[in-house]
Amino acid sequence: MKAPRRYFDPLAIGAPRPLLELPLRLERMIHFVPPHNEKVRAKAPELVGQVDVVLGNLEDAIPAESKQAAREGLIAMAKATDFGSTGLWARVNALNSPWFIDDMTRLVGEIGDKLDVVMAPKIEGEWDIHFIDQYLALLEARYGLKRPILVHAILETAQGVNNVDAIAAASPRMHGMSLGPADLAASRAMKTTRVGGGHPDYRVLADAVAPHAERVSFQQDPWHYTIARMVDACAANGVKPFYGPFGDFSDQAACEAQFRNAFLLGCVGAWTLHPSQIVIAKRVFSPDPAEVAFARKILAAMPDGSGAVMIDGKMQDDATWKQARVIVDLARQVAAKDADYAALYRF
Ligand code: GLV
Ligand code: MG
Numbered sequence: 499m500k501a502p503r504r505y506f507d508p509l510a511i512g513a514p515r516p517l518l519e520l521p522l523r524l525e526r527m528i529h530f531v532p533p534h535n536e537k538v539r540a541k542a543p544e545l546v547g548q549v550d551v552v553l554g555n556l557e558d559a560i561p562a563e564s565k566q567a568a569r570e571g572l573i574a575m576a577k578a579t580d581f582g583s584t585g586l587w588a589r590v591n592a593l594n595s596p597w598f599i600d601d602m603t604r605l606v607g608e609i610g611d612k613l614d615v616v617m618a619p620k621i622e623g624e625w626d627i628h629f630i631d632q633y634l635a636l637l638e639a640r641y642g643l644k645r646p647i648l649v650h651a652i653l654e655t656a657q658g659v660n661n662v663d664a665i666a667a668a669s670p671r672m673h674g675m676s677l678g679p680a681d682l683a684a685s686r687a688m689k690t691t692r693v694g695g696g697h698p699d700y701r702v703l704a705d706a707v708a709p710h711a712e713r714v715s716f717q718q719d720p721w722h723y724t725i726a727r728m729v730d731a732c733a734a735n736g737v738k739p740f741y742g743p744f745g746d747f748s749d750q751a752a753c754e755a756q757f758r759n760a761f762l763l764g765c766v767g768a769w770t771l772h773p774s775q776i777v778i779a780k781r782v783f784s785p786d787p788a789e790v791a792f793a794r795k796i797l798a799a800m801p802d803g804s805g806a807v808m809i810d811g812k813m814q815d816d817a818t819w820k821q822a823r824v825i826v827d828l829a830r831q832v833a834a835k836d837a838d839y840a841a842l843y844r845f
């Protein structure tokens with residue numbers, strides 16, 4: 499393990515110093531754009547303001563023959579667009595692919611000063627993050643960047659899940675990670691063909707109460723374990739956990755339910771692959787106004803955060819005060835960006 503004192507040393511001569519703390523940014527949705535598609539790319543200025551993060555996707559879903567066009571399209575889109583406080587991310591191709599080197603070199607060289615985060619797919623362990631970390635430092639030094647580009651890992655292999663703690667702790671460059679349910683399902687040999695969400699056959703059957711009585715059964719969430727593990731790894735290391743993609747654009751209720759479970763368990767955002775999912779992510783990852791109002795009551799009743807009080811018949815103490823803080827702090831962040839929510843929260 500690296501000596502703690504050396505942890506924040508730049509990894510290349512002339513590279514910017516790693517950040518001690520992550521920038522405080524609202525990232526309720528990471529909106530995927532296929533940058534080889536000129537029509538979609540042209541809509542980037544409209545997206546800014548509607549979403550918290552615009553991501554140019556270079557990896558899966560971009561055909562091999564369009565990889566270069568996607569990379570150049572992303573560069574053109576980034577140069578032509580003023581992103582303001584909206585994040586600009588890129589999902590690069592996998593480390594073992596023929597495109598990774600040029601993705602990194604071109605992006606950092608051309609738009610490194612605008613790029614906030616590189617999303618790295620199929621991360622298997624801390625060694626993958628160390629490689630990207632070093633490679634980015636060299637590129638940052640070569641192109642004279644003043645601020646480090648962060649790294650976001652996709653958790654989408656069985657080995658990656660086994661190493662999730664080490665991945666989260668691998669570098670001060672780590673921004674966070676997303677569940678990648680499609681690749682992860684394949685890696686684990688799960689018997690599904692879906693991108694995220696539940697499965698009608700993954701359920702628990704209630705006990706038989708009488709020999710021929712009908713037995714109810716309930717669908718379970720196949721992603722619960724992974725999300726919970728990812729949230730613990732991220733929270734323990736001060737980085738941010740996200741739900742990834744939900745592929746059935748026709749089932750908005752199921753998308754919302756998955757996003758909400760992830761939010762309740764600690765995730766801060768999700769990917770949006772279709773415009774209809776933007777509004778879902780915004781609704782889910784902005785705390786519920788009634789919950790914010792109740793959390794504010796707790797804070798008001800316990801100004802110094804200690805002791806015990808009863809509110810609406812419910813016991814509150816130092817721990818619930820901290821829970822309330824999480825919700826109110828997030829609500830303030832949302833309100834600062836979004837006047838509609840500021841009104842709903844009555845800030
Ligand atoms: C995302 O990349 C996934 O594989 O689900
Ligand atoms: Mg994937």
